[in-house]
Amino acid sequence: MSPMQLECDLLVIGAGMAGLSAAGWAAERGARVVVVEKSDAIGGSAALSGGMLWTASSPARMQLYAGGATALAEVVCQEYPRAIAWLRGRGIHLSPAMRVLHGYGYQIDILEHLNGCARLVEQHGGHVVRGTTTERLLRDEAGRVVGARTSHADGQVDVIAAKTIIATGGFQADPEWRARQIHPNARDMLLRSNPCSDGAGLRLGREAGAALEEDHPGFYGHLVSASPAWGDPKLYTLLSQYHSDHALLFNEAGRRYCDETAGDHTNTLQTVRQSHGRAICFWDERVHAEQATQPIVPIAPPMDRLAVALEHGGAGIAAAGLDAVAAFADAQGFDGAQLLRTLADYNERARHGWETLDPPRAESCLPLDRAPYYALVVLPAITFTFGGLVIDPSARVLRPDGAAVPGLLAAGADAGGAFGLGYAGGLALAMTYGITAARTAGWN
Numbered sequence: 001m002s003p004m005q006l007e008c009d010l011l012v013i014g015a016g017m018a019g020l021s022a023a024g025w026a027a028e029r030g031a032r033v034v035v036v037e038k039s040d041a042i043g044g045s046a047a048l049s050g051g052m053l054w055t056a057s058s059p060a061r062m063q064l065y066a067g068g069a070t071a072l073a074e075v076v077c078q079e080y081p082r083a084i085a086w087l088r089g090r091g092i093h094l095s096p097a098m099r100v101l102h103g104y105g106y107q108i109d110i111l112e113h114l115n116g117c118a119r120l121v122e123q124h125g126g127h128v129v130r131g132t133t134t135e136r137l138l139r140d141e142a143g144r145v146v147g148a149r150t151s152h153a154d155g156q157v158d159v160i161a162a163k164t165i166i167a168t169g170g171f172q173a174d175p176e177w178r179a180r181q182i183h184p185n186a187r188d189m190l191l192r193s194n195p196c197s198d199g200a201g202l203r204l205g206r207e208a209g210a211a212l213e214e215d216h217p218g219f220y221g222h223l224v225s226a227s228p229a230w231g232d233p234k235l236y237t238l239l240s241q242y243h244s245d246h247a248l249l250f251n252e253a254g255r256r257y258c259d260e261t262a263g264d265h266t267n268t269l270q271t272v273r274q275s276h277g278r279a280i281c282f283w284d285e286r287v288h289a290e291q292a293t294q295p296i297v298p299i300a301p302p303m304d305r306l307a308v309a310l311e312h313g314g315a316g317i318a319a320a321g322l323d324a325v326a327a328f329a330d331a332q333g334f335d336g337a338q339l340l341r342t343l344a345d346y347n348e349r350a351r352h353g354w355e356t357l358d359p360p361r362a363e364s365c366l367p368l369d370r371a372p373y374y375a376l377v378v379l380p381a382i383t384f385t386f387g388g389l390v391i392d393p394s395a396r397v398l399r400p401d402g403a404a405v406p407g408l409l410a411a412g413a414d415a416g417g418a419f420g421l422g423y424a425g426g427l428a429l430a431m432t433y434g435i436t437a438a439r440t441a442g443w444n
């Protein structure tokens with residue numbers, strides 16, 4: 001018996017930030033949309049997020065800090081005002097504008113936006129179907145994507161659509177794919193995202209002839225302290241050591257290995273490449289007072305990040321002297337004596353020769369020499385991958401020869417190339433490309 005058929009204007013695979021933004025945008029403009037979501041709940045990683053919708057404050061800064069394909073990255077900056085105007089127009093709650101890393105943004109009521117998009121779909125005759133996987137994309141004789149065969153507890157349904165948007169949120173939940181594309185140590189990396197984004201969208205696209213960015217090791221994540229309760233989404237922000245860009249990072253050999261000031265997300269990427277994919281994050285009293293106990297964005301509550309890490313089972317120490325730091329490092333399997341030599345060398349050069357530092361410190365180069373001292377073992381945790389389906393600035397999925405796969409679009413973490421090794425806002429990336437994909441599908 002052939003599967004039941006359901007017809008619509010637009011099929012969206014994945015009900016997270018990119019997928020629901022695309023679906024809501026198109027529905028509001030009259031499209032009949034079907035959204036299929038693998039999980040029993042909608043929202044994906046976006047629903048776990050802090051809802052800080054921000055991006056780089058100019059295309060030049062985007063290029064400097066995110067370093068992706070210029071034409072793709074610029075779409076995020078260009079489309080961001082449209083995304084904010086749409087939220088405002090729908091009455092979604094936004095905080096006052098605030099500085100975030102190398103850009104600006106707003107804390108939005110993320111659940112209000114996501115649920116509002118789902119409501120728009122249903123109000124316009126569409127459906128948001130949970131607990132549904134996609135077996136394969138359907139193609140006509142000319143190779144055009146005309147929907148997908150989906151599978152639900154009640155059986156298979158062929159969703160027939162003029163356009164299909166892939167938005168399943170990346171491949172971070174697949175350890176083998178992480179090991180292949182990011183680094184062998186990435187196989188064991190902690191997952192800091194929804195658990196469903198295992199690369200299904202990329203596989204579906206590839207089977208339909210799409211090109212993948214195979215050599216893209218970039219990802220977004222944070223350094224976190226260990227906890228036996230890891231996997232509880234509440235810990236994803238609570239245990240993130242956002243202040244690592246003001247600290248020093250030492251590998252097991254007791255040496256610095258990156259420009260920490262490039263940002264905690266970049267430090268995460270550098271740490272996964274170190275022996276056993278871990279590091280000691282070290283800071284002093286000044287950094288503790290100015291950064292490690294301060295909120296990452298003005299709207300968040302202050303907290304002592306070392307104390308919180310220790311409460312949740314992390315390995316760390318606050319010490320009056322450096323000998324105790326070295327002993328702690330030794331006990332954790334790091335070279336404590338070398339760590340102290342590296343630290344002394346760093347402090348000397350920070351005062352009298354920053355230009356000789358290797359690795360350099362591009363953004364700030366102050367000595368870390370005020371007791372008490374703080375040391376915490378940190379591990380990389382991945383939130384989403386940067387290497388996805390190859391797209392053009394209109395969100396059309398491309399084949400290896402550069403031609404578009406007809407009928408197929410991609411957005412969010414499934415769409416590769418906008419970010420290189422840096423980061424400039426995951427929600428903004430997902431929302432701007434979600435809207436772009438919906439507009440390219442004909443819903444302007």
Ligand SMILES: Cc1cc2nc3c(=O)[nH]c(=O)nc-3n(C[C@H](O)[C@H](O)[C@H](O)COP(=O)(O)OP(=O)(O)OC[C@H]3O[C@@H](n4cnc5c(N)ncnc54)[C@H](O)[C@@H]3O)c2cc1C
Binds near residue numbers: 197
């Ligand atoms: C703890 C945390 C905090 C964050 N904070 C911020 C922040 O403050 N600011 C910011 O910019 N970014 C933040 N992010 C990142 C942001 O949430 C993501 O960049 C964004 O949600 C990505 O959007 P997406 O649509 O690509 O993926 P998601 O929002 O994850 O959506 C993907 C959806 O696809 C579904 N799916 C997966 N496989 C399938 C399949 N085979 N079929 C159908 N559906 C499927 C998933 O279940 C999910 O619902 C945070 C993330 C986390 C986890």
